[in-house]
Amino acid sequence: MQALPFRPAALLAALLLAALPGCRRATPAAAPAPAEKHYPLTGEVVQVDATRKILRVRHEAVADYMPAMTMEFSVSAADAAAAQAGQRIRAQLYPDDPRGPRLEKIWPLDPVAEAAVAAAMDALRQDTAMRGRQTYREVGESLPDFALYDQEGQVVSAARFRGKQILLNFIYTRCPIVTMCPAATANMMAVQRQALAAGVTNLQLLSITLDPEYDTPAVLKAYAQARGIDPANFAFLTGPEREIRDLFAQFGIDAEFKNGLLSHNLATLLVDPNGKIIWRVDGTQWKPEEFVSRMKKG
Ligand SMILES: [Cu+2]
Known part of the structure; x- marks a missing residue:
């Protein structure tokens, strides 16, 4: 994994969260192992x-x-x-x-799938470079195009979800801080249930990994299954680190590994059926209703 740019603010935020009373102490998720030949x-x-x-x-x-x-x-x-x-x-x-x-x-290992992911990655790279200082997509802007692998190893492109409402966030499976990713996933699951009960018929939930080095499709599948997540409309996505990092830039995510611990912020976004970002909440302190109330029903 390449070194990520050092982001003191994000690290501080993670350290503060880790130090909050009632939270489990953050433990190194990936202590650098002695080099084993591979x-x-x-x-x-x-x-x-x-x-x-x-x-x-x-x-x-x-x-x-x-x-x-x-x-x-x-x-x-x-x-x-x-x-x-x-x-x-x-x-x-x-x-x-x-x-x-x-x-x-x-x-x-599928040359067709890899070509599709590589093409989307190049387009996203170009788009990220062209946006320059305006890389970050505000509410009101559209979802960027991307293509990643889901937990079944199938390529999923953003364009496939046109006509659907998308709830999108970022997590990683090894996250040890209960108030961060585990809480975010629990919240996503609550939205999935409540949206169904509220008559939302075209919702797709997407969780993109912050840690593509570790989170392969199989790891994401095990994560979803361990939580009893209904995969019908809730996919976990991973792919090349370069593409994920461009998505970080476009979605305003700060994530960096330091001493084996990934410090990161969290964001959750609601995208309307036309691909427009219509709501965003940072952190995990949000109620499922906040998103479900903004979804189109029926
Ligand atoms: Cu986390």
């Missing part, structure tokens, strides 16, 4: 053993390490649960694990 690997999943958390993968040659072959790798519970035979993947191979070779950071 190699990029691509291949096809041929068999999944979710119970043993083992994937059998027919992989291509791993440069400087081994020729193409079919072999077993241990993976996380999230990766084992999400994996499907026949799926092409890219991953990091850690060969020196005493429990046997291990795969991490598993992403779908």
